[in-house]
Amino acid sequence: MKNRYILVTGASRGIGFEIAKSIADSGNTVVATARSVDALENLKSHSPGRIETITADLTDSSGTKSIAEFLNRNKIKLDGLIHNAGFLINKPFTDLSDTDWQKMLDVNLIGPVRLTRTLIPFMNSGSHIVMISSMGGYQGSSKFPGLSGYSTAKGGVSILSECLSVELSDYNISVNCLCLGAVQTEMLEEAFPGFKAPVSAEEMGGYIAGFTLEAHQFYNGKILPVALADPG
Secondary structure (H helix, E strand, O other): OOOOEEEEOOOOOHHHHHHHHHHHHOOOEEEEEEOOHHHHHHHHHHOOOOEEEEEOOOOOHHHHHHHHHHHHHOOOOEEEEEEOOOOOOOOOHHHOOHHHHHHHHHHHHHHHHHHHHHHHHHEEEEEEEEEEEEHHHOOOOOOOOOOHHHHHHHHHHHHHHHHHHHHOHHHOOEEEEEEEOOOEOHHHHHHOOOOOOOOEHHHHHHHHHHHHHHHHHOOOOOEEEEOOOOOO
16 A cells, blocks of 8 residues: 555644554654654654654744745655644634734635645645534634634634645645534634543544545535534
């Protein structure tokens, strides 16, 4: 079986950490990015030789450039790209500042836009881009106070996925979006203190890894809810 290279953003903890481990355990190679050097080194220790790491801040164009330079230097062509990095501020709409909005848009939406645009030349024909959104960004789902900024940014990610599935069809690149429900992560605990999610980060990470590797044979341009219960 061909060794596939999958780039995962936000891989230092939570779901991204588990996605990277699962992909490496399946016999493929992960290019993992995050801002924390120590956390990435910890991830790398789980599967020596199967996980390459790049420390990068994707809200800055220099971070995106460093990833492209790494891929070029190591002659790596990607078979998948998982936009997992996310940032949440739980605050009433009337208290959200312009800075709060900009930070959430930069991490959750503009970062994936910039990175996707930069990495298209490094993606093989038949590649799969997976956007990780939230049930908060899924039309018709329950919405929760304090999450207007996060949900709006994630809604943008969902529509971006549909647009890119059309725009990148000439490259034979599939694009899908997974809108996750409640998963037990640090981010969920920050948004809903004391809430216990029905799904662990390890379980969701394994699902997303498998979806990225195989589901583009069946889906393209889809916004898919992955949820058992609210909150999303």
